Amino acid sequence: MVDSISRKIILIYCIILSLFCWSCHQTQENINLSNNSNNQEISDELIKTQKIETFEGKLLYKEITPVRSVRYYQGHEFFLITNPESLRGLILIPSEKVSHSQLVLFHNKEVKITAVYVTGTRPSPEKNPCTLDIDGQCLPQGDGYLLLSILLKD
Template sequence: MELIELILVLATVVGVADGNTILIKDDADRPMTVKLACINTPKTTSQQSNLAATQKLKQLLPPQVPVVIRSTEKLNNGRTIGEVFVDNRSINLLLVQEGNAVVDRDSLYNCYETRTQYLIGEANAKNQRLGLWQQSNKKMNQSKTSTLRGKLIYEEIPPVMSARAYEGNEFFLITNSPKQNRLVLRPSVQVSRSQLRTLNNKEVEITAVYVEGTRPSPTKTACPIEFNGQCIPQGEGYQVLSIVQLK
């Protein structure tokens, strides 16, 4: 990672890739991909919220609109991380204030002078349940205990570097529902990894609680990268609280 401090890029918008990534051309007509610094649109929110964030960014940054990019970092993949300004107003900060994005604390150092504004903007949006913060109640419901039935499958994690090795996914439940969903299971204090292994290929009934994954910073951790330049989540799945083999 190469640090680039206070470099201003005059550009025009070409398009919007997602809720925090845009495509531009600089004043020399060179194409650039810019990830908005200091913010994130988490994958843990609903698809509707992610779509709303992308649509909002498209409204704020339609094609051909002139922008100023305060470039703060350039990643090894050629992407630039920066703060986008239109008429001297930070689009990054506006997305947070309206609840269309959250503060990315891993990269908040890129907005050191205005970091307090970002944190206050996020707190106000959360308090008013704006945008993606409307999903808070749904997330609370997700954390409730569920009872599930199906076949437990154990798949050894490959020793080589791979997406599955990074995610640590080795236990799965093929549910008895018509769609036969494949759910990732996680051991817990109550049910150990060895207990889960002994029930491989067995029909079981479990009680479990859904846990969200964490997303490390790609600048600090070697990780598989999604199309938007972020690490894929780790640790997502159903944490098993109890398990019984069915006859």
């Protein structure tokens, strides 16, 4: 009798745990879908006014954790390391031509990209919570190279 009750309790516990894990997985999929919808549009005006540049290097994907930091605030996830001796890289921005999910697939691979540089915008510190620079101004958001194409390097 006690054995039967214990098995039922364990079974109920496993079902609840499975539902919880499934719910977390669905939430993560929704987050990933919303990341893909945040790809920036490439306007004809942007192409005409900005120089199209080509770079080669190793693409790194650094997932943004929900810990408040400068990188979290600025939204930088993708970097192109053009000089292996330097830890700094070019900031890459997904676009309608090269999506977030495509970029993730190129993590840790040698690639060749074409992109245009876009400057970030500075929100108003009175209207938005933001990371401040030394002058008390919000750090820019959205700066980096907006991708036009990406290819694996031979």
